[in-house]
Amino acid sequence: MTDSRIPTVRLGEGGPEVGVQGLGCMGMSFAYGPTDAEASRATLERALELGVTLYDTADAYGAGENERFLSPFFRAHRDEVVIATKFALSIPPDDPTKRIIRNDPPYIRQAVEASLERLGVDVIDLYYMHRRDVHVPIEETVGTMAELVREGKVKHLGLSEVTADELRAAQAVHPIAAVQSEWSLFSRDIEAKVVPAARELGVALVPYSPLGRGFLTGGFVQAEQDLTEDDVRRTHPRFQGENATANAALLEPIRTVAKAHDVSLAQVALAWVQQRAAVHGLAVVPIPGTRKPGRVEENVGAAGVVLSGEELASLEPIAGQVVGTRYPDMSFASAGRE
Numbered sequence: 187m188t189d190s191r192i193p194t195v196r197l198g199e200g201g202p203e204v205g206v207q208g209l210g211c212m213g214m215s216f217a218y219g220p221t222d223a224e225a226s227r228a229t230l231e232r233a234l235e236l237g238v239t240l241y242d243t244a245d246a247y248g249a250g251e252n253e254r255f256l257s258p259f260f261r262a263h264r265d266e267v268v269i270a271t272k273f274a275l276s277i278p279p280d281d282p283t284k285r286i287i288r289n290d291p292p293y294i295r296q297a298v299e300a301s302l303e304r305l306g307v308d309v310i311d312l313y314y315m316h317r318r319d320v321h322v323p324i325e326e327t328v329g330t331m332a333e334l335v336r337e338g339k340v341k342h343l344g345l346s347e348v349t350a351d352e353l354r355a356a357q358a359v360h361p362i363a364a365v366q367s368e369w370s371l372f373s374r375d376i377e378a379k380v381v382p383a384a385r386e387l388g389v390a391l392v393p394y395s396p397l398g399r400g401f402l403t404g405g406f407v408q409a410e411q412d413l414t415e416d417d418v419r420r421t422h423p424r425f426q427g428e429n430a431t432a433n434a435a436l437l438e439p440i441r442t443v444a445k446a447h448d449v450s451l452a453q454v455a456l457a458w459v460q461q462r463a464a465v466h467g468l469a470v471v472p473i474p475g476t477r478k479p480g481r482v483e484e485n486v487g488a489a490g491v492v493l494s495g496e497e498l499a500s501l502e503p504i505a506g507q508v509v510g511t512r513y514p515d516m517s518f519a520s521a522g523r524e
């Protein structure tokens with residue numbers, strides 16, 4: 187490892203060692219408007235050069251399309267990358283507003299085989315339950331995931347958007363390497379219960395949407411005006427109408443800190459998430475999503491930005507003032523079940 191590469195950290199006790207920042211690959215195929223395969227491929231290669239090793243996808247991202255897109259990159263760099271994918275969620279092609287969640291053993295077995303085939307690899311490094319189906323006991327779901335580990339199809343287990351109680355019950359069945367949940371200057375609900383439970387259990391946190399889905403970079407304000415029709419962010423209450431206007435005003439303290447360090451808003455947002463590791467005493471590996479090589483350089487650069495106690499204090503009130511929920515239906519998130 188050369189000096190220009192980011193430091194590494196372990197995901198959970200016995201989990202994989204990864205660069206302190208990962209890469210969210212969802213937008214390369216799905217959810218955030220027009221995609222550009224060539225720029226996305228260059229982004230993946232640049233990320234790897236900079237020491238990013240954790241690459242995040244899911245079977246739900248474009249109904250398998252994202253896993254298929256990433257396959258050549260993963261195969262070309264199999265020993266250097268940690269492949270994280272997920273099961274549980276599907277979006278019916280005839281109704282893109284609908285979400286089907288399944289955690290039952292036959293579904294998991296079918297999902298893992300399909301992901302392995304699309305990814306074109308023999309084993310998944312980190313396999314997450316993407317969303318919780320409350321009709322299936324979590325012990326049964328994690329029990330099946332543990333069987334996949336024993337069978338050599340999966341190396342490590344993760345859970346996304348689980349409550350602290352669900353995490354505890356899961357960890358009693360099999361070691362969990364990471365919890366992936368939304369965590370950013372705008373979304374801090376997991377700090378109440380999930381983060382303390384993860385610290386207590388030795389589980390790492392992988393914050394998704396650490397840039398508030400791009401809103402924290404100042405890249406858009408009114409989703410309906412600023413984003414294309416197929417962009418899922420148009421359905422998120424906090425990016426709509428008066429909510430979006432009020433929330434955009436909350437970026438001011440981030441701008442002030444960015445100016446003082448001569449860095450971008452994105453870098454301040456990422457430095458803040460990264461510093462949660464020291465604040466809460468656990469491993470934290472954010473996975474900002476980008477499809478642009480220049481932005482991956484910028485985002486990785488945030489690993490070297492250290493915010494002072496005074497600066498952290500100036501950013502502290504932001505999340506409490508955000509107007510609008512992070513999903514149209516909060517039962518989709520752990521906070522909706524706590």
Ligand SMILES: NC(=O)c1ccc[n+]([C@@H]2O[C@H](COP(=O)([O-])OP(=O)(O)OC[C@H]3O[C@@H](n4cnc5c(N)ncnc54)[C@H](OP(=O)(O)O)[C@@H]3O)[C@@H](O)[C@H]2O)c1
Binds near residue numbers: 243399474476482484
């Ligand atoms: N477990 C879950 O339920 C869940 C849910 C959502 C997401 N995720 C995962 O988390 C990853 C990251 O989350 P996310 O993509 O939703 O949100 P995010 O990382 O908070 O933000 C991504 C958005 O910010 C833009 N962006 C990235 N870097 C930037 C920079 N330096 N300057 C300006 N704009 C920048 C991206 O645009 P460009 O791409 O055009 O650069 C994209 O629109 C996803 O890719 C996915 O793998 C998981």
